[in-house]
Amino acid sequence: MILAKFIARQLRKPSGFFGKYFLTHMLNRSNKAMNDQVLHLLQVQQDDRILEIGFGGGDLLTRMAQNIGDGLITGVDFSSDVIDIGEKRFQPLLDAGKLEIHHADAGSLPFDANSFNKVCTVNTIYFWPDVEQVLQELLRVLQSKGLIIISLTTRESMNKLGEITRHGFIKYSAEDIKQWLGKVGFINVRIIFGKNNHGEFICAVGEKF
Ligand SMILES: C[S@@+](CC[C@H](N)C(=O)[O-])C[C@H]1O[C@@H](n2cnc3c(N)ncnc32)[C@H](O)[C@@H]1O
Structure with a gap:
């Protein structure tokens, strides 16, 4: 119970020795299938300006x-330890001007309107206290015709994962996410289902009008 709470807190916001040096590597390994799916859907182009929220270990970002x-x-994370370790691990990409990372909360992004043509996030929506407000913020920084991809493990699969996800995770079904995206104003919303060792996950894809 105490261990489960500790891990749940770390998953929300990695910190300290465990978060920086262990969890970030673990996240990269265990979430690779979700990152693969998002990367495939993004179809990264040479001149894209892409924002990732909550990049954690940085597998997708790099x-x-x-x-x-x-x-x-551009990567954003609200854990100062994630930013700190990222500045060291991603130094070649940062120095090459291909990557930027920022310490910020998804609900209040330090970017002008219409800064990106794609935004994505994997395994972070469970921790947003106000989903609608974050989605509005993502809509603001996205250009017209820009793409949003949100990937998450579904509520049904989360409920089978046991103790950890009972602490501080807000769980969603595919239909919940579809409705949130539509409510905020994203169009052409569709859900792509995938499977990994945690069970079923989804990628919700939408566009800004
Ligand atoms: C479970 S980890 C997922 C990391 C990575 N996306 C993956 O799937 O492996 C959640 C990450 O999102 C970040 N995060 C959670 N809530 C956030 C928020 N409101 N704003 C910015 N980052 C957030 C955490 O610090 C952490 O690095």
């Missing part, structure tokens, strides 16, 4: 940056 030409990949 793979996107490796595919970028004169565009830019």
